[in-house]
Amino acid sequence: MAKQPMLKFVSVDRDMPEKRDANVRREDFHEIYAEYADQKAAEQASRCSQCGVPYCQSHCPLHNNIPDWLRLTAEGRLQEAYEISQATNTFPEICGRICPQDRLCEGNCVIEQSGHGTVTIGAVEKYITDTAWENGWVQPIKPAKERAESVGIIGAGPGGLAAADVLRRAGVQVTVYDRYDRSGGLLTYGIPGFKLEKDVVMRRNEQLAKGGARFVLNCDVGRTMAFEDIRAQHDAVIIATGVYKSRDLGGPGAGADGIVKAIDYLTASNRKSFGDEVPEFDSGELNAEGKRVVVIGGGDTAMDCVRTAIRQGAVSVKCLYRRDRANMPGSQREVQNAEEEGVQFEWLTAPKGFRGDPVEAVIVQKMRLGPPDATGRQAPEIIEGSDYDEPADLVIKALGFEPEDLPALWGQPELEVTRWGTVKAEFTTGRTALPGVYAVGDIVRGASLVVWAIRDGRDCAEALLADLNATTAVAAE
Template identity: 80%
Template sequence: MAGQKMLKFTQVSREMPEKRPPNLRKEDFGEIYAEYAREKAAEQASRCSQCGVPYCQTHCPLHNNIPDWLRLTAEGRLQEAYEISQVTNTFPEICGRICPQDRLCEGNCVIEQSGHGTVTIGSVEKYITDTAFEEGWVQPIRPHAERSESVGIIGAGPGGLAAADMLRRQGVQVTVYDRYDRGGGLLTYGIPGFKLEKDIVMQRMAQLEDGGVQFVLNCNVGEDLSFDAIRGKHDAVLIATGVYKTRDLPDSGADGIVDAIDYLTASNRKSFGDDVPEFDSGELNAEGKRIVVIGGGDTAMDCVRTAIRQGAESVKCLYRRDRANMPGSQREVQNAEEEGVEFVWLAAPNGFEGDPVTGVKVQKMRLGAPDATGRQAPELIEGSDYVEGADIVIKALGFEPEDLPKLWGVDGLEVTRWGTVKADFNTGATSLDGVFAAGDIVRGASLVVWAIRDGRDAATAMLEYLGQAATVAAE
């Protein structure tokens, strides 16, 4: 029976959910992809080959049981599909929207390798969980028994929230501390609504709060509350702050040169209806301005597409390598180009003009011999400099960790030479007893799905630590 529903990739073509036309979608911050209808989700799921060695699952950081929930979707057994999906993934509706599936599960789909077009795994994953919320299948967190142990989690981003969810389900008392006024971290303030509408994040926040997770917001650790105070209040602590320090450029202190995280946060706050003076003054608002974004990752894609929606006069993205070598999602590049973004490949900044800024000094590059990472290194083309006019320049060069030991005034917390917290690869245990770390603050700037994986792994290790501590106390 199941076999008849599957293996239809030779008869059914790959089909993404309908994408809103560029002229309409660039007028607002709504998500650009429509939802599958039930029949279309089943049809696309039926294309799965149910291969014996599912590379999609192997290349998913969470090792989601993708073939099984695709089969259940094809059979119309959506509630069961959701239940299997959420066993390994705390936030499948978020991963379905923002994971770079083209580099992970879909990029390793067997039928893609055979030329039939990958299964639309991310879109089906999103559909399953959205349906589960609509149908009331998403159950509230209700532990079988409450435990006396408590855990403090610093950071309400995907890693911290994934750990909070797992710990709370086991009855542990969980308090999450975050510097922002809303939970979600970059899910809330860093990723634009056209990729992840904010009510999707807020419904998970509501589920966690309803399940007994306590949130202490607007809390800057080291200023409003000391790290030692948090450590003294809880039986174990998880550091899941992410990395927020923007990589800088020389001589970039002029007015009009801004950090990507500040620009995106202002836009997202405006979408919430918050009072945002920096936006209203025009400092972080692209309307009517020439925008130049420097960088080639997903954050740069978020910035250029946000600027289009704010009504920029022009939006250009400078990247020092070519299209094939950029780190951002190719799907995002295509979406940006459809919306009117101009990409200037093989171009690097070499200073700025004006204060407030009026232009970026650009050097043209070519790709030379491979560097230590195997990627072709950009080389300067002498005499090719020119000035790209700009009213706002957005630095989207990636993120680095803040100096937490100094910021928090804590002794004994070891960090690596990159500034990330030094933690055990498997457990997340740090150099301080009972203190764990997970997500970008350990691995460096990475994907949301890896933060979720790290948070879940750390929660498992913390449960074992709490169990050992309880045994020692009982003796």
């Protein structure tokens, strides 16, 4: 009788891939976690309890078949594990790197709840697909039959690319339009290399291009190309622009030099890693080297900024957040990584204003947590008379993102939006008020996770295919 390959959580402890020493990793932008060796990946996968109701799967936005590919990994059947993983997730190696597993699959693992330490789902997911790339199991898309219908996708971020992948596999002709000179959206220009090295994104772009997807880059819809022109060229259009408008700060001195937006700062850093000419970086405007840096915000974008500033050689890096550690929206794993690398967190603090132009200090006011707000979280309250100055040469605003005014920008008043400015679209299908126009990802749900954008893109593509098939059937009658 074959030896039981699973249920080893009692005898085998949780063991993450080795993390590079903080003093070493803060000197470069390489990923901080090593890869599992084959034996270690199989061992960690074998800890899965194969429970009857897999909460890891139900709490994954993509409902990945996690217990199945963990078992296959434990049995050494890696190509099958990859195929099962790829069946529900367009970019498993990307999700394995950047998903907040502590809030999703791993945070809901049954053996975690019983005190044995969660299965290292994200690390195994990354390992499976990296192994698939190394062994040539990831192949260009080859539809069984090409179709005549054409779909235009505006936005080459995770939502748009996921939709493009599904549509190309079905043989639909796909053109992806994006404002940047490289595909990938925030995967390329927003997320730093120490979380997601850029060759991982570029090879997915290349796979789509080899699979027949057409990319029109440096295309800023509403400025360099009209939305109506795109719509006229295709049978359907998917809006997947994401949300890029940065939330702003008020207060005295808020317009001073040296106060910058997180997206501008991260984009400059990522462009530099590609070897691009970045005048704003070279001039020091978007470069933390030798500066006292203050980052305002508590989400994952703020974590990306503080950890980037450390690597650029900042003298000091402090993060101001108006709630406490337990109530911050960013990943606790990222906070720990940042602290190891030398970032100081100033909890229960918020900016009141700024001194100097260029900026010399942030006027900080201390906060306390009061009664819960409308979302159920404790609302921060100002402690009067507690203000102090925090010296700063560079202040980075990482307060989140809002949607651009697409109806005005694109000259499309019929494109319905919510009171938050997000595009109104049907749940799961992505259909909007405009015939043949769909919308997915952050432009519909607001700033959210990459994994949710992938889910939206895949769901929308399936709905769009059903609509195309229905139209074809009617035409044939």
